[in-house]
Amino acid sequence: MVKSSSNILKNVSTDCVIFGFDNADIKVLLVKLAVDPGKGEWALPGSNILYDEDLDVAAKRVLCEFTGLENVYMEQLQSFGKTSRFPLFRVITIAFFALLKIEDYSLEPGPKVTETQWHSINKLPKLPFDHNEIIETARKRLKQRVRIRPIGFELLPQKFTLTQIQNLYESILNIKLDTRNFRKKLLNLKILIDTHERQKGVAHRAAKLYKFDKRKYNKLKEQGINFEL
Amino acid sequence: MVKSSSNILKNVSTDCVIFGFDNADIKVLLVKLAVDPGKGEWALPGSNILYDEDLDVAAKRVLCEFTGLENVYMEQLQSFGKTSRFPLFRVITIAFFALLKIEDYSLEPGPKVTETQWHSINKLPKLPFDHNEIIETARKRLKQRVRIRPIGFELLPQKFTLTQIQNLYESILNIKLDTRNFRKKLLNLKILIDTHERQKGVAHRAAKLYKFDKRKYNKLKEQGINFEL
């Protein structure tokens, strides 16, 4: 089925901020645009919403069209609508964001994209439009989120060490944490299960591997927690 | 200056959720619509965004056009964009919300409105479109907000009693709080100043009146607090 252009909401788009974590940094998924406007630049996956398409459906579709990612659950971040944000005509964009495990997904640049790449959130290039601002807003949201909900299940491998999850929190909050206190507090949530396995292939004492107790994790995610660090 | 209809973004609107407090309940400002769609129904103040108008400017303009309210600082809530939300054609709305002191503002129904009225958030009529859902989302946001920022300056009269502010928190959170513990915790924030005045005209022991230390209040509002109750 070919969609005629009358199906497009010309003045409304969606952009996707996809966060991942590689044990050192928070990463953002960017695409190198193959077409104007913004040709040759790194940008967020984003495009127009269709006339008869719900917002979350549009975000999913656009993400897939640009990066090949499927089955990504995104939450709405907020709208960005400065009159000057898009150079050609007025476009209000509704930004979505998601957290995911980098290694669980494979990327496939779509037709409007020459390349997809994970970029460290601390070393982003200058992006077109207001995409840097959108990412900054998403980052703030993530920072806030981390204090009121458990996090990690979405970003860490299934089995992980306490050091890894501490690194995750440190990356998000951009602060150093006291290991002893962090561990006490984290273990106190009782959402971690000791797998009795250990790290392999490291040139030092191997750390214990943990996994999340999905049920308890989700319960706390709904309830909300108070995780001041 | 007459704006031609080409200045309107046909598929994008803004809706305003204005919260107030009357010492008993959280109130929402509604307007009775004078024109279709929704004629005769209570609804949120809302209308199209203009082509060359920033989102926050649009929200301010629409609020003023519908209710006469000026100088209201609104924050973006989120977008609502179900394809079915508006009966005539596709309209995505960007909702804003604000908190304000009811008695500080005077209402004046605009041309598309026959009446404006504060409605208790617990006794809302059925509103057209998805306006009930929008209010519910705003309420959740407020509930969340209260745990991470001080609140009250926007909703209470300049001088207020500790009982009033406790009522405010109880209304928002929809729970009963222990008076002794609440007061200890609140006073501990050190954002209240004892005015050494007292309530007047009550048929019982008059309560002390407090006011906010604006400087400290704003500082905590920026920093964020942890106000678990």
Added chain:
DNA sequence: CATACTTATTGTAAATTATACAATATTATT
């Protein structure tokens, strides 16, 4: 094998904060 190297793991005392709980104080009214 002994030593160095690297990261993982753990405890404790002191301070602070949270919690549960009800008697007394102050005014206006009768």
Added chain:
DNA sequence: AATAATATTGTATAATTTACAATAAGTATG
């Protein structure tokens, strides 16, 4: 003087937070 209504306050116990560094367990090296 008694009543009615709401305001105000304290304390003991439990739980949590904070600051702080020594020891453990592997691998790598000579």
